[in-house]
Structures are given as C-alpha cells and as structure tokens.
Amino acid sequence: MVRPAGRGLVAGGGLGRWWPARLRLGPWRENAFCSPLHDERTAAVLGVALGVAFSVCFATGIISHLVQHPPGWFTWPARPAGLFRITQGLHVATGIAAIPLLLVKLWVVYPKLFTWPPASDVAHAVERAGLLVLVGGAVFLLFTGVANIALWYPWGFFFPAGHYWGAWITGGAIVAHVGAKLAVTRRSLRRSAWTPIPAVPAADAALSRRGLLTSAFAAAGVLTLATAGQTLAPLRHLSVLAPRRPDRGPQGLPVNKSAMAAGVIAPASDPGFRLRVTGAVATPLSLSRADLEAMARREVTLPIACVEGWSAEARWRGVPVRDLLRAAGAPDGAEVDVESLQPRGRYRRSALSPAHAGDGDTLLALFLDGEPLHLDHGFPVRLIGPNRPGVLQTKWVSELRVRGGKGAP
Numbered sequence: 001m002v003r004p005a006g007r008g009l010v011a012g013g014g015l016g017r018w019w020p021a022r023l024r025l026g027p028w029r030e031n032a033f034c035s036p037l038h039d040e041r042t043a044a045v046l047g048v049a050l051g052v053a054f055s056v057c058f059a060t061g062i063i064s065h066l067v068q069h070p071p072g073w074f075t076w077p078a079r080p081a082g083l084f085r086i087t088q089g090l091h092v093a094t095g096i097a098a099i100p101l102l103l104v105k106l107w108v109v110y111p112k113l114f115t116w117p118p119a120s121d122v123a124h125a126v127e128r129a130g131l132l133v134l135v136g137g138a139v140f141l142l143f144t145g146v147a148n149i150a151l152w153y154p155w156g157f158f159f160p161a162g163h164y165w166g167a168w169i170t171g172g173a174i175v176a177h178v179g180a181k182l183a184v185t186r187r188s189l190r191r192s193a194w195t196p197i198p199a200v201p202a203a204d205a206a207l208s209r210r211g212l213l214t215s216a217f218a219a220a221g222v223l224t225l226a227t228a229g230q231t232l233a234p235l236r237h238l239s240v241l242a243p244r245r246p247d248r249g250p251q252g253l254p255v256n257k258s259a260m261a262a263g264v265i266a267p268a269s270d271p272g273f274r275l276r277v278t279g280a281v282a283t284p285l286s287l288s289r290a291d292l293e294a295m296a297r298r299e300v301t302l303p304i305a306c307v308e309g310w311s312a313e314a315r316w317r318g319v320p321v322r323d324l325l326r327a328a329g330a331p332d333g334a335e336v337d338v339e340s341l342q343p344r345g346r347y348r349r350s351a352l353s354p355a356h357a358g359d360g361d362t363l364l365a366l367f368l369d370g371e372p373l374h375l376d377h378g379f380p381v382r383l384i385g386p387n388r389p390g391v392l393q394t395k396w397v398s399e400l401r402v403r404g405g406k407g408a409p
C-alpha cells in the first residue's frame with residue numbers, strides 16, 4: 001500500500017521536509033496507483049510463500065555447497081543413498097517455483113518505489129536501500145540459477161562462487177526485511193484485520209485478490225510440474241520445460257559431459273588402459289579392464305543426482321573401492337583422490353571421504369544396466385557412490401590416489 005499521503009510532507013520531521021511538494025509528479029502523485037491489488041495483505045501472503053521457498057532453497061543450496069567444498073568440520077554421510085538427490089531436487093524446484101511468486105510480489109509492491117517522500121527518516125532510507133539489495137539479489141540468484149540449469153553462462157564469474165556469495169548477501173537482506181515487515185505482515189494476515197477490497201462495478205473488476213493469488217500459486221505449481229520430471233520419474237512426461245529428461249541419452253541416461261567434450265576418446269578407448277591405485281598403500285596396483293571385470297561382482301542401484309536438478313537411477317556393476325583399497329593395503333579410514341583421464345577441467349578429479357571410500361556400495365563401475373559403460377558414461381571405469389552429487393561421480397577414472405594419515409601429502 002502506498003504510504004499515507006502527506007505523511008512527512010507537512011509534518012516536516014526527519015528527511016521529509018527536504019522534499020518539495022512540487023516534485024510530486026507522475027507516479028509520485030497521490031493515488032497514482034488505483035488497483036486495489038497493491039495491498040498489504042496480498043503482499044504479505046506472497047511474502048510468506050517466498051519466505052518459505054527461499055528458506056528451503058537457501059538451506060539446500062548451502063548443503064550442496066558444503067558437500068562439494070567440504071570444510072574441515074563438515075562430513076557428509078554416505079547414507080541415506082538418495083539424500084542429495086532430494087536436497088538438490090528441492091533446491092532447484094523451490095528456486096523455480098519462486099520465480100512467478102517473486103514477479104507477482106514485485107508487481108504488487110512496486111508502487112512503493114514512488115513513496116512520497118522518498119524517505120521519511122534515516123531508518124526508512126536504510127530500509128529502502130536494503131530493498132535494492134533484496135530485490136537485486138533475489139533476481140540475480142534466480143536468473144543465474146536458471147541459466148546454469150540451461151548451461152548458459154552469459155557472465156564472467158565462476159557460477160558456484162557468485163551464486164553462493166549472492167545467497168549470503170540476499171539472505172542477510174531477507175532477514176532484515178522480515179524483521180522490518182514482521183508486524184505489518186502479522187497484522188495484515190489476521191483475518192479480523194482484513195481490509196476488504198472495495199466492491200467495484202463488474203465491468204472494472206478485472207481480477208480479485210483471490211484471483212491474483214490463485215494465479216500466482218497456479219503458475220508456481222505448473223512450473224514445478226513442468227520441471228520436476230527431471231528428477232521425479234513418474235512426472236517425466238509432463239516435463240516440457242525441464243532441460244533434461246532422466247530417460248534420454250545413451251543407455252537411457254542423460255550425459256553431462258561427453259567423452260568428446262572431455263577430450264578422452266583416445267585414452268578411454270585404448271586397450272592398454274590401466275587403473276592405478278597409488279599413494280599411501282603397501283602394494284600399488286595397476287589393473288586392466290579385464291582384471292577389473294574379473295573382480296566386478298557387486299551390483300547396486302544408485303542415482304546420478306546432478307547439481308543442476310536432474311537425476312536418474314540406474315543399475316551399476318563394478319568393484320567396490322573398499323575392495324581395491326584392501327587389496328592395495330591402504331590404511332583404514334583413508335581419504336582417496338579419484339583422478340580421471342580427462343586432461344583439463346574442474347571436474348576431472350573428486351575426493352572420497354573415509355565414509356564414502358569405506359561404503360561397500362561406492363563402486364568403480366564397469367557396467368550400466370547390464371551392458372558395458374558407454375564411452376560418454378565413463379568407459380572404461382567410473383566412480384558411482386551413494387549420496388554423492390553428480391559432479392563427484394567422476395568418469396573415465398585412471399587412478400585412485402590414497403592419502404596418508406594426518407599430515408601426509
């Protein structure tokens with residue numbers, strides 16, 4: 001709702017007396033916005049929905065960041081196997097659902113941009129400056145998130161770092177905003193305090209408050225249904241807007257980076273390929289694909305859960321990393337670096353924490369749904385383990401390097 005006309009103008013308190021009334025033109029005019037939908041209750045309902053969506057999105061985003069860049073105090077368990085798939089699916093789904101809610105909310109409150117006077121006192125000026133951070137940050141996060149899902153990077157910074165820091169800054173602005181608006185939100189959500197929207201003649205009544213809110217929530221629901229199929233297989237046929245379908249790709253599974261794009265076609269198809277187990281081990285190993293096949297007795301059903309929000313389950317057969325570590329005489333509880341044949345790129349390597357390296361279902365996989373791995377899925381061997389983000393399921397593995405105990409390289 002536009003701030004009550006005249007407040008601060010004639011009162012002359014705070015900053016208000018600095019704004020001459022003759023500047024009050026165009027959208028700054030009194031009653032310049034006549035739609036009754038620009039009201040506090042509509043803003044409050046959308047604000048609560050956005051608060052829920054952003055909170056879930058923030059928490060799941062922080063989890064994803066910690067899992068991919070674990071600080072010393074953080075350990076991510078290997079169980080439950082499908083947990084990351086759920087947290088990351090929620091991250092992307094709540095972010096997408098927030099888009100229509102944010103757009104409608106911005107429309108509902110934008111007349112406040114033209115509040116007169118622009119700031120009534122210093123606290124009000126600070127609160128309004130905070131809104132710039134809030135709106136700018138929220139738009140930045142949703143835009144970069146969606147662009148990343150579409151593998152479109154029209155910017156110069158590293159997406160995870162920008163998105164992560166943007167989340168903290170926006171999160172701070174949200175906390176300040178919630179603090180500033182708590183009282184008015186409470187008041188306008190209380191049923192007894194509803195200001196009924198005045199009855200308008202049928203010809204002018206374009207949309208009721210209920211109609212606007214229903215449309216906003218319906219848009220959020222439709223967007224969710226049209227994208228959630230990238231991780232919820234039963235919805236995949238509705239998934240018209242999802243960039244990936246979990247059942248499309250070689251061997252019925254999407255591919256994130258192809259063997260061609262990774263520059264590994266020659267070394268990955270070389271019959272002289274050897275997987276090496278090195279580092280802090282008693283007996284370094286060097287194994288051909290045939291050697292590994294002879295050991296590949298374990299079959300597990302696990303999802304690939306990409307941070308971009310798609311996920312797909314498959315049956316993988318291979319050698320438990322744990323068995324290879326034992327055969328090489330690695331110390332118990334070792335941490336392992338998994339290296340690929342890929343010469344360059346951020347995702348050519350991943351680390352296995354002791355919990356993941358020691359889990360019997362963490363495999364070097366050779367077969368996918370009973371067939372030898374497709375080159376694009378990581379032939380001759382790839383890592384697949386429970387409760388890991390897709391980026392850490394390294395393909396074309398060439399080496400397991402066991403790190404020694406504390407302090408060792």
Ligand SMILES: Nc1nc2c(c(=O)[nH]1)N[C@H]1C(S)=C(S)[C@@H](COP(=O)(O)O)O[C@H]1N2
Nearest residue numbers: 254255256257306340347377390391394395
């Ligand atoms: N060596 C290597 N492994 C990799 C990647 C990569 O770029 N290089 N991409 C990862 C990502 S982001 C995902 S989601 C999964 C996807 O596996 P898929 O292509 O077999 O579906 O592989 C992972 N393994």
Ligand SMILES: [Mo]
Nearest residue numbers: 306307390391
């Ligand atoms: Mo991924």
